[in-house]
Amino acid sequence: MKKIAIIAEGFGGSTTSLIESFLKNGYQIDFYHIARRNNYSGSYETFDYTCTSRVGELKRIESFDFKGLRRFKDFAHKELFSMYHMIALSIKTKGIKQIFNPISKFFCKKLVNQIISKNYDFINVIGQSWTTAYISKQLHDRRMNIAHSLHEVCSNHLEGNKLDPVCVFLINEKIKINVFSEKSACDLTKLSPQKGLQYSIIPFSLFTGYLEYKDIVIPELFGVEDYILFYGFLKEYKGLDVLYKASQHLNKKIVIAGGGYVHVLDDMKKDNRFIVINRWLQNAEISTLIRHCHVVVCPYYSSSQTGITQTVFCFNKPIIATRVPAFITSIDNQKTGILVDIGDDKQLTNAINQTFTDKSLYDLMCKNIKKIKERKDDLWKKIVIMYVNEYLK
Missing domain, CATH: 3.40.50.2000 (Glycogen Phosphorylase B;)
Incomplete structure (x- = not known):
């Protein structure tokens, strides 16, 4: 051996x-x-x-x-x-x-x-x-x-x-x-x-380690379900400014979760469309946040590789992300998520809304992700x- x-x-x-x-x-x-x-x-x-x-x-x-x-x-x-x-x-x-x-x-x-x-x-x-x-x-x-x-x-x-x-x-x-x-x-x-x-x-x-974690109570969520989720350490290259522009045309709660700081965070904290959990996240919180969200968004300006896809897919949730190398190699467009152009808030808005209005597409993406998880x-x-x-x- x-x-x-x-x-x-x-x-x-x-x-x-x-x-x-x-x-x-x-x-x-x-x-x-x-x-x-x-x-x-x-x-x-x-x-x-x-x-x-x-x-x-x-x-x-x-x-x-x-x-x-x-x-x-x-x-x-x-x-x-x-x-x-x-x-x-x-x-x-x-x-x-x-x-x-x-x-x-x-x-x-x-x-x-x-x-x-x-x-x-x-x-x-x-x-x-x-x-x-x-x-x-x-x-x-x-x-x-x-x-x-x-x-x-x-x-x-x-x-x-x-x-x-x-x-x-x-x-x-x-x-x-x-x-x-x-x-x-x-x-x-x-x-x-x-x-x-x-x-x-x-x-x-x-x-696979995240699968061992059951739900816990996250006080900031106030029982909100089926929300749009951005999670991870907050950095400028992750495109939260693009998400903030897109939010002006969305009527669903957006959860921003993770430690760190970006300039647009102050505006998000004042906006009742957002729930901001600005602190380091424990494993059980990450699992709970993903399990109860509708979709995860990653409007990054750049990324060579990422663990977001490999985590989120454990919970059968689709991802909306930009066409950066980390996501074009891990997300099958319109099959396990939706890819949008970098910095395009209108495309991001349309993609998020599509996951709520086009149930057949959303169900298909979740089903395909489940097959990946089974394999x-x-x-x-x-x-x-x-x-x-x-x-x-």
Whole structure:
């Protein structure tokens, strides 16, 4: 039986679903979960657990009786799955906090030594930070079979003209990179400072961890149902200004949910068409919000890949999104959602209204999404096969 280590900082939705599929397809997995600090809420993307530890301490998770992790209980009982938690100080490349880098690197080397001692057949490091990049370099220097997965390769995907420094570092160190979309691969090859770039394109599918979460009461909703939903961390590139213009011609409640700030948010808070939940969302809140909405909207100006589609489709809900790479590759227009032109508030208005007035279209989209959800294990199995063909042959 092949044994794999997955080391990840963030991106729990795609990572834990990948782990689940590897396990279902006969592989043994050790999951090393890296956090920046103790998370006293106990909530990470698609899974919860409470674990407090000292900086640099590698702590084994003994119980999987937590939402989002219960899917791993049987595998852990059969000694096919183990999970470890570590608080890692960030490695800095500038500023006064660089004085802590020797401590950070010391703990990373301890982790690397433990990983090497276990003789894994393949190691996948997932993360955008210098900490994860340093771990990858240490493993690569010790001749481990490793790939580093990046969710974004550009410093600013809206501009798309410069690679992220961590990405450049991995390229210069000749560490093989995995990206999750053709758009990221295109940016990577176009902007790479090196020829003979080593990379793979292996996507992800549905974020199955959210399915373990039942409904909870969200006070801000006041019992509202069948609303238009925008959720996620609020950033200017996500086109909330376009949604606000579109709202002038809509007569349904619009829920804006997530932490962060954009300039149009102040206007939305004053507008009774909107319900604004401006805070970080826990997993149960995300599941509840999607389950009770009518449609999810993503009027983005730019995006190379996204977890929105893979989350929303778990709940059989269609998405209205702009024609950016993240959505034109994951949404089948008029079949699992509706695609509109970037920045076009009139098209957005018409598409939203169509989901309420054209019941046959709405039902068709929901039905098609349900079929995708029913095939989630097969879709993830194909992804596992791609990893095996690339890294385990």
